Amino acid sequence: MSNDSGIFDGRILVVAFEGWNDAGEAASGAVRALKDSLDVVPIASIDPELYYDFQFNRPVLAGDDDGRRQLEWPGAVVYAPVSPGIRVDPLDDDGGMHAAGSGVGNLYLLLGTEPSRSWKAFTGELIDAALASGIDGIVLLGSMLADVPHTRPISVFVSSENPQVRSDLGVERPTYEGPVGILSVVGDAAEAVGIPTLALWASVPHYVHNSPSPKAMLALIEKLEQLIDVTIPRGDLVADSAAWESGIDALAADDEDMAAYIEQLEQARDTVDSPEASGEAIAQEFERYLRRRGDGRGDKGDGRGPDEPWRRD
Template identity: 45%
Template sequence: MSIKGVRLLTGRILIVAFEGWNDATEAATGALKALSEQISGQILEAVDPEDYYDFQFSRPIAEYDDDGQRFLNWPTTELLQASPEKAKAQPRLQEIFLLLGTEPSRRWITFAAEVMEMVQDREIDHVIMLGAMLADVPHSRPVPFFKSSQNKAFQELNNLEPSSYEGPVGILAVLAQAFEADNIPVMSLWASVPHYVHNTSNPKAALGFLNQLEALTGIQFDGSSLVEEASEWERSIDEVSESDEELSSYIEQLETSRDAMDSEQASGDSIARELEKYLKSRPESPEAGKA
């Protein structure tokens, strides 16, 4: 679903995605990881994992570097920017920053304050929050996206609706509130992904995010690394459904319903309702938000 009626965002832009509660099938973080790789993202700052993560919940991962040395990759949140070489080839990348990490387990208020310092130091003009939710959508159709903003000026300028959701929230909402309190306009961009394919990453949705970011920023992003993965992902689900009559019938119903949505407004309203239903159904972490 293409973004219409939204003016190109100019100035310094921060794009945000977190693994965990806000990121069904790793669609949002998958997009930012692909983007970071193609711009040779360099870490500008990172939070101290000891301050914000429960390592029994978000465990460090043992890995090997290019020299064969074993190391531990700790959960954290990093602020990244394109390498000088990439920025020289595409100057607009100098104004793009990525905030990528794992949703913290505790001290969310302090975490938000630390992230705000990073953002203020870079004089960010706009923030785009990426999130993904499980919904009743077919894997065989374009990924639906829903955009919103709580900033009134941003709403009027870009024909955006505010979110009417009430209920449990993730770290994206906490950070968005902090940004807005500092007069930094925030746009939330959510993807709906098939709930019947929830145990694997979704490269099709990640590719969709890159396309949406191109439309919002006017910057060309290379999604070629995800195209083949997305095609294989869709093909593998087709093969499974062909041998499962019940699943195949269900997918056909979703396709019929999706095809009947012949207006962007109807699609947006439906996705907004799905988002509210999804967030309200998510279990709350007993540690979430403790400061």
């Protein structure tokens, strides 16, 4: 997939929400990493009283640099570049801590928590902020629990509801039907007002769903770099990703059932990835895999279904 679409040469809003769409905190973690490497300022936010049930999404106490505690409320914030349109040359960056490339000055961010109620009004506020900022396209980041092995590269499924984006980038139209998260609502509202959208979904191994997945965060960052002329610093993510994988390896070494299950996932993934694999061979391998998982170990864990089933990009 290459970026041949002029849509992604303009102002792009990258969106992620904590909650149902954020398995392993991969989507929100990727946008936080991007926020830390950009010079951005908040330009819009929503009133949490209107959209959150605080018994479900509770405010938290956090200390600042001076040791003072303050309340942080759930919400959603839109960030804009301090210097819109600026290009940052990698050679101008000291220490490699800042994003670089011609797309840096066109990146806007939306980071928040999935709301508890009034989704239409919530989405309307965010779309109004996007229109006021002259956003040309929206990239929706999500992560889902899936039957994938932690030992293989994290799959990122890329899709779009927009015919022009699909044609320009050679991506698929999503076919999922069923319950959705706030990302789908935001995407639908954006397309309705003429803002084209693209969705990136990372697959997180469901058997480690309780821990953040830096490997999935990296996969989303790398896919985003393919779409936009921007280089995003990795920081500690590479080392954290290796430690995450090693930690799961250690757990599997002490659990024969887990090790056997991971081996099944690896065989299925390798069959799909093999150059000589035909569609029929892939289908047969997954039929065998599905029969083997009849003991229930293929369950998605916490029930937080994705907006898209697992697909390989």
